[in-house]
Amino acid sequence: MVSWGRFLCLVVVTMATLALARPSFNLVEDTTLEPEEPPTKYQISQPEVYVAAPGESLELRCPLRDATMISWTKDGVHLGPNNRTVLIGEYLQVKGATPRDSGLYACTAARPVDSEAVYFMVNVTDAISSGDDEDDTEGSEDFVSENNNKRAPYWTNTEKMEKRLHAVPAANTVKFRCPAGGNPTPTMRWLKNGKEFKQEHRIGGYKVRNQHWSLIMESVVPSDKGNYTCVVENEYGSINHTYHLDVVVSHVLR
Template sequence: MEPTKAGVSLVWAVLLSTHVVRSQPGIELTLPRSVNAVVGKGVVLPAAYSTNRRINLIEWSVIDRTNTKERRPVFLFNPNTGVFNSGWNYGRRVHLEEQASLRMDHTRREDAGTYVLKLTTDDLQTTEAQVELVVMVPPTVRVGPSNPHVVTKGKSVTLTCSVRNGFPNITSLTWQKNGVPIERLTPDDLKYKAGSLKSPNLVIRSVDRTDAGKYTCAVSHPATDKDIKSGMSLNVLYPAAIIRISEAHTVPAKESVTLQCIAEGNPLPNMTWTRDGVVMPSKLQSVSGDLRSCTMVLHNARMNETGSYTCKAWNSIDKPDAKPVFLTVGPPAKGLDMSTVAIVIGVTVGFLWVSLCFILLVCYIRRRRHRAEKTKFAFYYNLGKREPNKADEKSEEGPKVPAKPRLSAPMNTGIGTMRKSKKGQERRYAKVLYPYLPIEENELCLQIDDVIEVLEGEDGGWCLGYLRGRIGLFPSNYVSFLKANEGKPVAPPRSGIELDDTGKRSI
């Protein structure tokens, strides 16, 4: 920790002023010439002696200021008996430290003076020495003329700084604005005058709004290592001024229009909007600090409201400030206005979004149903497509398909015509043993246990038959021909695979 200025001064004062007194042979007494103290704090008057004699009395006294020949007792002490006594004006504030040093607590301003230390030996020989006690008093600093101090823009103002009741004198005096030394703000000294140790008062020339702030007078004194300060606020008044206003407007009728005006001033300005001298309804609002705004709104503007609108701002300083803005209200806009267009667009977008979500939901449901049906009839979907394994090689794989014959009967002949051509002959039927998927359009789709009416061919190869309302070819080695007494067909069981009118399968 660094020593304080007062502490360093005290140490150097003690070291430089120490002197040795030899009043009697064999007695050496050491005291400083002077000691500095700060009022209200403790101080030690250091003293030491060396002797081969016996000391019977240590006596501290102070020389009377009015009569230098008289001394007032401060503290008496008998080292042999331990008995001590303090002067009437000191009480318990004084006591001895180490050999003969005098400690004084709560130093007062009137404690300053010349103190004398006297030693008495057992043979009544005496030795004495003096030390000067300097009691330093920090000064009181006051600034003015008032706090806060109000001044109008353009004038000059003098800020006073008085330093009183200090001892010794101050060593420096400076002014600060918002914590920054004045000399750093205007090095050319055109704005400020004086404000120093020789001339404590600060003069501010041609005050403007930027000069407002907190001003502090700071002084340095030996009694303390910190500056002693006193501050005040300077409030600068200036007239109202409009700093921003809306530009000229051209709007269609039946629309809303907003006119805004911003002004500054101290005190805060009053503001209005007028048209041809008539005050218009408006809203006044504080923006920040010394700024205010005035807003006027015309709802459903009409064409007869075209004209010049004036914003006016004023306060108690100087003349008011006024600025005009011209508003033109034209014919109503053709077609839909912007609000209606926005509503239509919003509704359209919403409808499209809902429709898209609905379509996606339907597709999702249908897809799930299709997957479920496909899983349910997976056997029939994969029939004829998958590779047979060894376990079902005999039961599912049909015989080799024979080569197709050349048919004598046309394929597009109706079933009734073909039956008439075979009048008198018994109808022949065949039962399907193996499933068969048609490769060409003129082939029938066969399922196990289907019963086919045979129209032509029973001698092997391909036969012509009638099944489920369709005439087509089928391989004879995939069926078993029924006997005559089994001619009435048995309705085949319905499966998950059906044929449409063209012979194609559907699920």
């Protein structure tokens, strides 16, 4: 007959043996890191400036090597072929250019480790470029002889106002024109983003040439981006027109 003392001793020894025989599990945190993919590099070029007269064919050539992967945009919007736009290899051709074809064009080639873009600043106009700081020699055409009939303001040369979006490289000069007439002769004032545009609102100020109905800003910087509205008015009425300015800064991101 087994005594209680021997029984308890047997139980203790058995439990200790099971504890020693039980395998131990150690949780090891997996610190293996996935290899990081190299960051994509974006190479952005200084825009090339192209000037064309209305009616001419505009042809841009993209100098990127991989022509099979080239895509084109205008003012940030993808371009596809249509009855006026032809895309062949590295060439973009626009037939019968109009002022509406003015803007910032870009060709882009995507590669496994980088993406390169080449920009073209296109201005289709038969007048002085908005990026030039030259005196007008054609101002007399904007003066319309009025008879004794009173008249509210009206635009005298809407062709000069068709190009609403102006995308120009930094440090260039920008000129906005709102040629108008009326009787009595209207006055002109300018707004930026819907608010009165004062000289102190811009470093270096700006020029207003009332005889040519124009606003001129020299050496533009990114802070000049925005909507510029000319308000032309007399006692018989008021008209307005808005331009959008985008300042392009050339840089390389790595």
